[in-house]
Every structure is written in structure tokens, then in C-alpha cells.
Amino acid sequence: MKKLYIFCLAVSGLAACKPKLEPEKPEAGQLQLSRYLAVGSSFTAGFSDGTLTKTGQNFSFPNMLAEQFGLVGGGEFKQPLLPGDNGYPNPKLVLAARRGPCDTNTSITAVRYTGALDSSNSSNSVAIGGPYNNTGIPGIRAVDYIKSGYASEPSGNRFARRFFANLGARPIDEVTRVNSTFFSLWIGSEDVLGYATGGGKESAIQLSGVTEFAAAYDSVVTNLVKKGAKGVAMNIPDITSMPFFTTIPGKFVNLTRRQADDLNATNTMTFVRFNEGANYPVIQDGADLRLLVEGEMVLLSLPMDSVKCAGWGTKKPIPGNYVLTLAEIAAAQKATDDFNVIINTVNKAKNIATVDMFGYFKTIQSGVAFNGISYNANFINGSFFSLDGIHPSARGYALVANAIIREINLFYGAKISSVDANKFPGVKFP
């Protein structure tokens, strides 16, 4: 035995006796991943912090998936990258220590980036570099995929316009220019989100009709699988699992005794009596003025300066586009449920894998831990969501990618390795 030690020490040094351990080799199973196509909306594009940036595109879940696929035969993954990092078309949200005009204390809040903006080239067409593997188009609804001229001027989707070779084409024909062997499909969220983020019935975008949605979704999937590609498709998360809708509590108007008395003395809205402490705000609901009721949602887009300086919620009603009433919430949730039934049914019929993102976002809400970080649906501090409260952070997208990989592995008998979320940046504090 001693001879063995001496041999080990003398001949090869301690290094030779270091532990030998190799990870299990990833395998594609029955999948052919040489041409991966990502189809979808803002989640697929890599939208984060309220905008699209080059970095966000590089941290999109399809790009992360493509990197993992690269270990098992995946090919080149082209994205219609933006030239800059400050946001297109809006500046990105960043955390800053700010004091609002009516605040006495500074607090850390999400504000639009105020530095120099990216070059105007952001809106230039990059179609010449296509076709692209990541065809995520922020804002696109499932029902838009079968509309001719979706990207055309003047009202067309500016993200689509950036990389569509034929602006007049139906999006489904344009995005399938990559003749894929495998695809990911995550559409339908915008069919609900446009309505919900715009304040429900006050929004410029209304909920898609169920029949219209069913026809569009079926057409999209049919187009994607017609040449034999396999795929994975995600369903629609519930709006109530996103901090954009859940961060501001119903009773967010906090008053001192004195403030409450003053308001009550001068108030012309006789149905309101303010109390010391937490109060429901006054809202505009259609033609009516009324108090918010429990279960209704105040959106994160509510300008807090107006609340503090202009008396929104106390002296003036909060406009309906910052509030989801019980009826609006119910409508959004019913649409989500209806669309998800369609998504699941079509996916099953076409034999593609379905990732239950509705369920996964709920899981995030109750909290998960991955590689030493705990994630939940809290705004700013929950790690999963970016500063817009709807789209994941880079690390959040990594978790999304892992949820998709788990389902791919299960459905197709593959062994694709998971994404290390810790490689990606978290929320940055000033």
C-alpha cells in the first residue's frame, strides 16, 4: 500500500490523485437541434426592464436555450440584435435613489434611464442579415400572426419592421423563413397583457376573441410543424402572478389623523370618509366615481408623484387606466384560461411539448431557490422579474429556460443541461 502512495506522490505528484469526476454528457435524445427557431412575443425577444436592448436580446431565453442546444448539435442562432443597450424605443428602467417632488425621504425606485440614448440606427431594418432564429416581436398577439401587413407603416409593429424581409407578409410566413428542425413557441400572453396593462376596458388593446385566438393559434402551430419540426410551446401566465399587478396594495393611501381630517373637511365626494392609516383610493370606474374595493388592482404604472402632489386617490379619482376592477380582472383571467385550454389542446393534437408557464409563474410566486438565490414574485427584490414587473430579469429568463429544458427532456427523452442563472446579472442597485 505504501508503495502505491509513494508511486503516486513521486511519479505524478498530488495532481494525479485529485478526484476524477466528469459531468454526465448532455444528449439530444430523439431531437435534431441544428436549426432552432424561436417564435413569440416580448418574452421570446428578451424584453426586460420595460424595453428591448441588445443585452436583453442576448439574455433572452431562446438565446440561452440555443447555447445549451449547442452542446448537443445545435447550430447557429441569429438574433436581430439592436445596436445599443439603452432601450428601444423607450429608455430602459434602472434603479435609482430618488426623492420625488412631494417626498421627504429618498427611496430606491425604478426610473427611466436618463443618460444619452442609443444611436437612431435602432429603428433601421436589419432584414438583410436574416432570416433570424429569434423572431420574438414585443407586443405581437397570437391573433396578429395571421394578419397580412402587420409590420407595414404607419401603425405596424416597429419591432417586426426591424427584421421582416417582406413587410406585407403575414408574421407566420415571415418568421418561418428559418426552416427549423426545432422550435419554441410562446404566444398568447399579449392577447391578455395589452388589455391588462392598459387598465382593462380603458386600454387601447382589448382582449382577443376566443374563436379568433383558436384559429390563429392552430394556424401558427400547423405552419411550424408542417415540415416535420418538433417543438415546445408555452402557455400564458396569470396576470396575478406578476408584480406589475400585485405590488401596490389596495389600501395604499396612508394618511395621518390630520391629513384625513383635512380631506374629510374639504371633500366634495360625499361617499368617501378617510381614516387615519391605510385607505382605499377613489377611482374612476367608467362614468362612476367610487372607492376601490378589496381584490381590485392598482397598476405599477400609477404615477406616485400625482398621488402625492396632486391628490390622486383622495382629492381626484385615479383614472381607470391605472386600475383593474374586479370585472376586468375576471375578464383577463377568463381569457387566459380559455386561451390556455386552446393552447394545450392544439399542442397535444400536434404532438409538441407544452410547458405550463401558468403553473411555473405561480411557483415563482410561492418562491423557489436556484444555485443559492431565492426567487419570488416581489417587485425589485424577488430576483425573478425585471424592473417593469412583467418581464423576467436575465436570471429570471434563465429559470424560464430551465423550466423549458426540463419539459423538453421529459417529453423528448433528451438530457439537455440546465442554464446557470448565476452567469447572468441580477437587478443592479445604486
Add this chain to the structure above:
Amino acid sequence: MKKHVLIATTLALSSAMSYGAGYQLNLQGLRQIAMGGSGTAVPWDMSTIFYNPGGMTAMDHWQIYAGAAFVTPHTKYVESTGTYEAETQSQTFVPFSIYAGGPTSWRSPVSIGVGIYTPFGNGVKWDDNWRGRYVSQEANLHTVFIQPTVSYKFSEVVSAGIGLIYATGRMELRRAVPIADENNVDSRVELAGNGHGFGFNAGVHINASEKVQVGFNFRSKVNMDVDRGYASFTVPQSLQTAFPYTAFSSSLPMPMVTSLGVGYAVNECLTLQGDINIVGWSAFDNLDINYENNTPQLQDQSSVRNYRNTVSVRVGGHYTVSDRVAVMAGAAYDPTPVRDGYVTPELPDANRGILSAGLTYKPFERWTVMGALEFASSVNRQSSFDEGGFSGRYKTNAFVPAIGASFDF
């Protein structure tokens, strides 16, 4: 933020070792190291103060004894499926032992002595940017036990001894916190504190026959209480008041060990011995950190460890070559106290096997010099730390050369 920090610091003091099972070191005597760590039955020298105080009366003269081991553990981590791998940085730890003791007078049935030794400790250091950095970057635990001991020979057959233990130690932990500044640099936390505790070590030694010796030893649990450690956070400026420099208190159990050993003299030259150790790891059920200054973001933490008791088996042989030279060899099986779901990169523990050998040489009548070499290797363990959502496979090897000397009066 609360959750953030919770995860950031919950995992903090999960202890630090990668050599013995759990954070135990079995390196308190040279001959015993060379014989797989067995040593309860046969009092070879004054190191019996550790292995069995009851055996101290077998020595008819005073002896001072000192030894040191050089532990260089290597742990490798790989993700389960993929390409990622990481190794701990190479570090050498030097657990030591010093014993002095002997009969109170010529042929006295009473022997007294003192042992100073390091029964628990070691450390792990990962690269700062490795995948598990939010669970652990570096962890160290050092302990020193000081044990004044008395032993009494009831008859030629039975002796018993007991020693009080005063334990002192230090723990240090460092890890990244997933809160980034504007340049995307992680925050971090460093916890360091000195602890101390009390316990005892008692043993019975029986000369069952000409050839057979039996030993029984019980070393009590020692709670290392850290009353005032210090936690230092490096965080973005806007969060500095939320993470004050603060004292913390904590407690880490050094588990009780019950040992039963048998020694058998095959002939005048060859002695075989074997031990069974029952280690009371279940005492390590929770790890709590209580900060003196709490803020909404910085809360006290409790993390479940849920260790289980273990039974290790150790065997060895001692062969006297001549008046001056003896050689030894041994082996042991040391199972892990860490259950599945609780394996952290601070303590990437797994069942391990040990092979060992050594030799002693007497250059002069009263001097003995000793050398031993041990190789420990863990099984390749697929494991997870569920609380932190961190999983993968680990394997640890350690080479332990050890040297020592004794002087007989």
C-alpha cells in the same frame, strides 16, 4: 430584499470541512492515523489521552508527545449533466496534537496528563466566481481542545480515566450575496467569530487476557458557542444602512463520539486492533445566526441541517520489526452524517474510505519519531442542497502525511 438576504445568509455557518466525515478529523495520534484511526483498545503512547484516557495508566513513565498532520483536501464539483466543473483551491491545514502525562509517582495507580488537540476543523475555498458562490466561497473552522486528564488503575485488569475539555475555536465564512451594484459586482458577506465550550472525555481500558485488550471511550458533545462574532457586508451604497456591520451569535455542536475498541496480540510482533465509533451528529439539527442589529432586510436566520448519527469502522495492524522500528497499516469506512437534500458546497460530504500506513523509529533510547500517510476518498455523490436549490456531484480526495515525535522520561 428580505428573501434575498435570507438566502444569502441562511446558508452561512454550515461549517467547513471536506476531510473527515462531517467536520471531524481523526488525526490525533500517529500510530492511530496509520491504523485507520483505530486506537481505543491499545494504549500505544500518551496519545491515549485522546483515544482512551483509561489507558493512560498503562504507561509506567512520563512522556511528552507531539504530532502534526498536513491535510490537503481536494474537492471537485460537476453539474449533473453538462460541462461545468469546479475544484476547491488547494489549501493545507495542520491539525496537531500535544500530550504530556504519566504516573504521579513510581508505580502509582494514578496517572495525570494533559492533551491539546484539534478534533474538528478544516476548510473549503472555492473560486470567488464559481457557480455556487451564493452558497459558499470560503469556509473555515478551527478548534483546539485542551483536556487535563486523570486516570486510575483499579486492578491489573481495569483502568478508567476522565478528562475535562475546554474547547476554543474560530469560524470564518465568506460568500457572495446576489445583490449587484451598478457595475454588476456582487455584494458579499463575511462572518467570523471565536467560540468556546466545555465537555469531557472518559474511557475504560480492560486487559481482558494476555492477548486481548478492550477499550471503551465516550467523548461528550461540545457546543461551540460564538457569542460575539462579526458580520461584515459589502453592499451597494444605497443599501448600506440596511446591512450594518453587526455582531452575531451562533452555536455549532462538536458531536459526542462513543467508541468501542478491541486489540488482539497475534504474536509478540503483530497486534491487530479495531474500533467502532458512534458519532452523535444528530446534534447538528439547525444552524442559527442571530444578528445583534436587525433591519427589515437583515433578519435572524435558522437553517435546517438535520444530520444523522453515524457508525464508522476502523481497523489496523501494528508490526514490530525490531527494537527500533515498527510498521503499521490500516483502513476505515467513515459514512457521512449529511442526508440527501442537505449537502452544501461548504461541506460536500459523502461516505468515504480510508487507507493508511506508517512507521515508527527510535533513533535513541528515549526518542521515537513517527510518520504516517493516509489517503481518504469519498464516493462520487449526486447530491443537492434543497434550501439553496444547489445540486450537482462532488468527490473529495485527501492526502494526509503526518509526522510526530515522543520523548520518554
